[in-house]
Amino acid sequence: MKKLLAFFCLFTVLGCYQPEKNCQDYRTGTFEFKSYLNGEMVTSKFIRKDSIEVDIFQGKKDTSSVRWINDCEFILTNLNPKNRQEREPIHMRILTTSKDGYTFEYGKVGDAQKKRGSVTAVKE
Template identity: 35%
Template sequence: MLKRILFGVLSLLILFSCYEPSRICQDYKTGEFIFNYKIGDSLKQGRFVRGEKFSIDYYDSKIDSASIRWLNDCEFVLQDLKSKVGIHYKIIQTTDSSYTFEYKNAVKDPNRKNNVKIGTAYKVD
């Protein structure tokens, strides 16, 4: 009896450890997207339009532009055209209308912890 229970539990663990979230990143290389972000206690919504080589961000009544360099199908670096600051993005999961990503500074500062954040973008078009 105990052997059957252990076998069942181990079988379930093996089955669930094989689960990998969907990552169809090609669908999100270009297009128009919206995302939510927080400044202080305020939740806001931004929008960006990503083409083959550039991304234009619209947030807080501002427009910002960045170049895009794809590292592979699911990772890219956005480099702000004005400040030249680079942000590394990694798509970690996709659905039929959104993708979840993690992002961090592209260049690690040896004096600071590299803070990784997570967000979700929703495809508009």
């Protein structure tokens, strides 16, 4: 009986644990995102100033509007889309934060398929 009570207490404490999220810390700043493209690790850099984001990838800049839904979720919409795919807004959700960056989930607005990634804050 004692083991069952101890297990229940441990399960209750761990089940209520939520990682701390300080999403407000990431509304503005300079960040790096690393991913694989055609089997090669590539880095993109972006600068966010609350409602605007400038992405720099392979020497090319692209600008998107940022519409915050709540403290940890926002919609990115490309301001200068070059094709149909770039016209589709992206829903971003910050899942966890740390002093160095955050992890997030993203996908096209209305699409159930989501991917995950992590971002590192760049100290300037």
